[in-house]
Amino acid sequence: MSNLDIFGAILGFALTLMVFSYLIGDNPLFRVAIHIFIGVTAGFVCIIVINNVLLPRMIVPLISGSMEERLLAIIPMLLGWLLLTKISPRLATFGNIPVAFLVGVAAAVAIGGAVLGTLFPQINATIAIFDLTTSRGFDTNKGLQLVNGIIILVGTVTTLAYFHFGTGPQQANPTGLQSLLRGFNQVGQVFIAITFGFLFAGVYSAAMVALVERLSFIVDFLKSVLLPLLSS
Amino acid sequence: MKFPFSVAVAIGIGLITLAGYFLNIPVLQTLRMALIEWATTLAAVALLVGIANLFTIHWNKLTSGKVGGLYSAILIVSLVLTLGVVGWFGPTHTYSKWIFNNVQLPVEGSLLALLAVILVVAGVRLLRLRSSMLSIIFIITAMVILLATGPLFGISVPGLTELRSWIAQVPAMAGARGLLLGIGLGIVAAGLRVLIGSDRPYRG
Numbered sequence: 001m002s003n004l005d006i007f008g009a010i011l012g013f014a015l016t017l018m019v020f021s022y023l024i025g026d027n028p029l030f031r032v033a034i035h036i037f038i039g040v041t042a043g044f045v046c047i048i049v050i051n052n053v054l055l056p057r058m059i060v061p062l063i064s065g066s067m068e069e070r071l072l073a074i075i076p077m078l079l080g081w082l083l084l085t086k087i088s089p090r091l092a093t094f095g096n097i098p099v100a101f102l103v104g105v106a107a108a109v110a111i112g113g114a115v116l117g118t119l120f121p122q123i124n125a126t127i128a129i130f131d132l133t134t135s136r137g138f139d140t141n142k143g144l145q146l147v148n149g150i151i152i153l154v155g156t157v158t159t160l161a162y163f164h165f166g167t168g169p170q171q172a173n174p175t176g177l178q179s180l181l182r183g184f185n186q187v188g189q190v191f192i193a194i195t196f197g198f199l200f201a202g203v204y205s206a207a208m209v210a211l212v213e214r215l216s217f218i219v220d221f222l223k224s225v226l227l228p229l230l231s232s
Numbered sequence: 233m234k235f236p237f238s239v240a241v242a243i244g245i246g247l248i249t250l251a252g253y254f255l256n257i258p259v260l261q262t263l264r265m266a267l268i269e270w271a272t273t274l275a276a277v278a279l280l281v282g283i284a285n286l287f288t289i290h291w292n293k294l295t296s297g298k299v300g301g302l303y304s305a306i307l308i309v310s311l312v313l314t315l316g317v318v319g320w321f322g323p324t325h326t327y328s329k330w331i332f333n334n335v336q337l338p339v340e341g342s343l344l345a346l347l348a349v350i351l352v353v354a355g356v357r358l359l360r361l362r363s364s365m366l367s368i369i370f371i372i373t374a375m376v377i378l379l380a381t382g383p384l385f386g387i388s389v390p391g392l393t394e395l396r397s398w399i400a401q402v403p404a405m406a407g408a409r410g411l412l413l414g415i416g417l418g419i420v421a422a423g424l425r426v427l428i429g430s431d432r433p434y435r436g
Contacts (some may be wrong), residue, residue, distance in 0.1 A: 043314025155406020197373025
């Protein structure tokens, strides 16, 4: 083990303990670790963005690209220069144009992605469960597949209904539609509770894996680095 | 009604990009790809502006002698050191990997590990403060999934694995699908508000 490796292990050990110190409450050691983390992450992100995006897509085409590539690279460069005016309060208005460009493209990509990547596939998947000629459901048994399909359909519709905010204020004598929506909301809440419970278990499992890994790192560090250092 | 140039840019560029998704016209699809490419490059510049802003804020905090100046100094030193080492040697060099493995990875792993404790505390608080039927369903579902994933003391309850599969593939999937559809519809609504100029988050 080289000196750099030993120093790295000591640094990792110290940072792990500093983060774990949050268990006794917010404290200066935890804040130091977090500020180091933010600085290092920002530095890494900055270099990776320059190396992987700006150099190959803007700088290299401008220096050594064909005339067409240069023309295509000039537009994001001009927009980029305009974006830099956001740093100055006097010139910040010019920065609205590239931000508007970004927002326009992002809104269109979000709509396209939501419609083609979420809405259509999810609706198709809900319909496909009722296609009893294929056995893509929970069980190949047709009857059970149909029951499960109905539960999924009811769960999907009632969960969506829970996010319907158009019922207005609660009345003493609700209309038939309002009572129906209220019933849908209550069933939807049960499905949401089950889904969040499932997601909670998944996140908790991932966090437990990380906890076990960190604890085993601490034990390994104490055995292999700290004890030999103290005994020598 | 005041209609600035930036609004025209957002609506025009947005509609051209959106048309490229849904209309099978080669020119529009090529335009969509070019616009997304430019937006990616621009987003990278925006990220650099953000990091420059982070640096400026902490530099001002450090030089003005405000409370927390020491933390700002630590952030600036770690940012400049990382920029220097990773920028000079490259992200895949041994020194860059050393920073990643011994600073970033331990803090990230420890923060995730901290989440395990915080989630347990949050679960117990939920049961103590709001012990409704829904919170009980939430906790029971989580317990069933966890016990079926990793049996406690090696004891496996018969039928628990099948119950876990059923929960994952039927009620949890139904709820997740409803949530996804709700999120999708919300995104479409928010995006359309931008594209008709009703929301203008770029004016500042």
